[in-house]
Amino acid sequence: MSAQDGSHRRVTPAEHDDGTAHILHVDMDAFFASVELLDHPELRDRPVIVAHDAPRSVVTTANYRARRFGVRSAMPVAMAKRMCPGAALLPPRHGLYRAASARVMHILAEFSPLVEQVSVDEAWIDVSGAHGLFGSSGAIAERIRERLRAELGLIASVGVAPVKFAAKLASGMCKPDGLLIVNRSELQGFLDALPVGALSGVGEHTRDRLSRYGVSTVRQVRELRYPRLVRMVGEAMARMLSERARGRQTDGVTPVRAERSIGREVTLPEDLSDSREILATLSALVEGPSRTLRAQKLLARTVTLKLRDADFQTISRSHALSVPTDTTQVLVEAARDLFIGCGWDRPTRLVGVRFTGLVSAEDAPARDVLWGEEDRWRAADVASDEITQRFGTESMVRATALRASRRRSR
DNA sequence: TCTGGGGTCCTAGGACCC
DNA sequence: TCTGGGGTCCTAGGACCC
Numbered sequence: 001m002s003a004q005d006g007s008h009r010r011v012t013p014a015e016h017d018d019g020t021a022h023i024l025h026v027d028m029d030a031f032f033a034s035v036e037l038l039d040h041p042e043l044r045d046r047p048v049i050v051a052h053d054a055p056r057s058v059v060t061t062a063n064y065r066a067r068r069f070g071v072r073s074a075m076p077v078a079m080a081k082r083m084c085p086g087a088a089l090l091p092p093r094h095g096l097y098r099a100a101s102a103r104v105m106h107i108l109a110e111f112s113p114l115v116e117q118v119s120v121d122e123a124w125i126d127v128s129g130a131h132g133l134f135g136s137s138g139a140i141a142e143r144i145r146e147r148l149r150a151e152l153g154l155i156a157s158v159g160v161a162p163v164k165f166a167a168k169l170a171s172g173m174c175k176p177d178g179l180l181i182v183n184r185s186e187l188q189g190f191l192d193a194l195p196v197g198a199l200s201g202v203g204e205h206t207r208d209r210l211s212r213y214g215v216s217t218v219r220q221v222r223e224l225r226y227p228r229l230v231r232m233v234g235e236a237m238a239r240m241l242s243e244r245a246r247g248r249q250t251d252g253v254t255p256v257r258a259e260r261s262i263g264r265e266v267t268l269p270e271d272l273s274d275s276r277e278i279l280a281t282l283s284a285l286v287e288g289p290s291r292t293l294r295a296q297k298l299l300a301r302t303v304t305l306k307l308r309d310a311d312f313q314t315i316s317r318s319h320a321l322s323v324p325t326d327t328t329q330v331l332v333e334a335a336r337d338l339f340i341g342c343g344w345d346r347p348t349r350l351v352g353v354r355f356t357g358l359v360s361a362e363d364a365p366a367r368d369v370l371w372g373e374e375d376r377w378r379a380a381d382v383a384s385d386e387i388t389q390r391f392g393t394e395s396m397v398r399a400t401a402l403r404a405s406r407r408r409s410r
Numbered sequence: 411t412c413t414g415g416g417g418t419c420c421t422a423g424g425a426c427c428c
Numbered sequence: 429t430c431t432g433g434g435g436t437c438c439t440a441g442g443a444c445c446c
Contacts, residue, residue: 060415074446316440
């Protein structure tokens, strides 16, 4: 409460830093809403919700003024509106946020080459090598916050700790507009007091499981014997929990991580029952991620179809191709085959497609030795990519998708 | 109030190979 | 004649994060 109206700002003075914490976690406060406010200064003092104003839509971000009314991310917009009728509702503009994100990351990169971007609005920075130039970790954290505010008009909270996960915990705890430094000697005490659910990776399910054994704090996790923990939550989760509970983390700040999958999914405005329409939606859906594959010079090995029915039952079906591809037609056919093969006949709420098993197109065997039909489809892709690049993605629509949309509008 | 869309990672069973 | 065990890949489902 006090932190939310700014009267007790949670800022550790930089002098608290004793030189044992070198990882910063920078987390932008209410990022999308803050970026929108730069464009809408007249809304500065009002509750602002970033979300599509549609029946099945959920809240993407809300500013702190709206959060006071109980509005939260992922909450249905209908509910948010009822909780906070005076809020301004702004549709998300992801291009704008990506651009702002790039400016943020650009500033961070000036302090250290070791910047790991986690999402649009978050990054870890390892400043071990930066003290000579910029001073202590605490001092660097302060300078970063000042520059983001002065140059971009954006507020960030920063956590400083000896390991990544603790830095992230710290930034979360001093939000908004805060700075929290956790020195090595303070780390165990800091962790012990936390509920397990505070750890990233521990959600509702794991929390419930642990609570059935009477375990609810990080300290209790630390005091469990390892085999028992494994029985409770499984091997990988146990390993992670056991390490974190002791303040340990082996992986450091890794600047670039290769993408593992590319996909797209849509929740339809109304449930669809006609399988021809679902197929048409699916075909159109494949276009975007296929283009992304080609733009990033990647090939996909596996195609996964995702379907959700009116009762929220969700299934997935996947198929590994014999040869990785980036050809839209091949990917469309794989997706269609999966749909036809699974015998789905329920009213459909969501359709999705995802490509995994990504490999670099450069590493793949040269495909100009291939012959026949796929070559012609590839030529069509090249032409279509050129057109969409010049005139936008709306300019090209697969004929099957077009027929479906005509059918719907009749 | 009725549940988005972009992802990552893990589990578990079965096939297949050595 | 019956049977071990480990590794890897594929598939389906689910937990989790922002």
